[in-house]
Amino acid sequence: MTIAGASSPLLSIDNLVVRYGQITALSSISLHVGEGEVVSIVGPNGAGKSSLLGAIAGLVQPSGGHITFAGEPIAPKALERTVRRGVALVPEGRHVFGGLTVLENLTLGATVRSDHNAVKDEIARFFDIFPILGERRNEAAGRLSGGEQQMLVIARAMLSKPRLLMLDEPSLGLAPKVTDRVYELLAEIRARGLTILVVEQNAPRALKAADRTYVLNGGRVRLAGASVALAADPGFEAAYFGLRTEAKN
Template identity: 50%
Template sequence: MLLELQNIVAGYGSIMALKGISLSVPEGSIVSLIGANGAGKSTTMKTIMGLVSPRDGEIRFKGEPLAGTKPYQVVHEGISLVPEGRQILQNMSVEENLYLGAYQRSDKEGIAADLKKVYDRFPRLEERKKQFGGTLSGGEQQMLAIGRAVMARPELLLLDEPSMGLAPIVVQEIFDVIKDINGSGTTILLVEQNAKKALQIADYAYVMETGHIVLQGKASEVAANPQVTAAYLGGKK
């Protein structure tokens, strides 16, 4: 198993956002984590990345303990995060943002090759490579955030709400890219409010409610669950 969370308790101050969650991400898969606002999805991502310290439980990556590791060390271990809200550097150019994703690497030829792959995947970024990140559209900023994350050559890519605030045509493009990145060998953990899209591309899915995992299974089975359909897919019970 590439990533395992066992009974993770985590939160902010006295508020526990995660109340003993367990989940697994097999190598080569796309695993989706769906749920309403405030369910604890983003806290899960931040806890994996070391941005929030767990109060209890265990995180293992490639069989090794990860809890307590600093965020920059987590990146070095092979995990990258595309954060909610993109969080690109507005006053740096597109290309500078991308190079920043590779800041821990020293293989110049490999970095150049990966930069070309990002531009091949996102031609609009190459067209705008000298522009400041803050001048890009929302969709282009999301492409930049994904491009920046893959420049670290992660084994596991965490995506936190990649479709938030984007036009439907751009949403489809982003999900096509997620499938492409996975097809190239990168394992993906996807947090997404657009449950329908997330379940369409995922192999396995977890449903979170108020800090608990309340349902899990193959993505197709979760999508067919009447409770999930009613709560997240716009259907009826």
């Protein structure tokens, strides 16, 4: 619902369809993310979560629908332009450049920028927050632990100076304590006013971190609302596991 006089959401998705040949990964998905919000998408493996982020990032070509970011459409297959417009994606599986150093990995995140001194300051600040990564700045990133690699890829995405930070399953394969650290970093990023869209199979974690949550299953939104309301909703599990067929919102 649009309130008269309110600005339109930072990200707006209407009836998005993504197909891979015969497989329909997303069937007419609609959702929005307001500036400064933390929104999560939860759903089991194969729900369509990565396809959704891929389409927003301009990596995956939609078969139908519209994606609008900051009032303008996202052009499909235009990843670099999308990054320049302020959309950053931290993909599933913490892809560091294993043979490059920690510092080189971070510097790569800033290739779309020309304010090199500011980039240096931001990297220095990140090393203050994560001294372990600072100490290992000249070591190959592939030798870091899973948790350290996750911190590194988030910092790398932040160096593109995004308006919208998207994360695909940041807690996957990490111990609970390490996941806590990742989500503390996201809380710090949020406190700086950034908008975050996070995808998780780990629903409890996502519900705790996000203002609003969409439950995705079989390429459809099964349930959506304020995270606190969904956490208390007796129909949540059924929606998550695809036992609930009607799409709400």
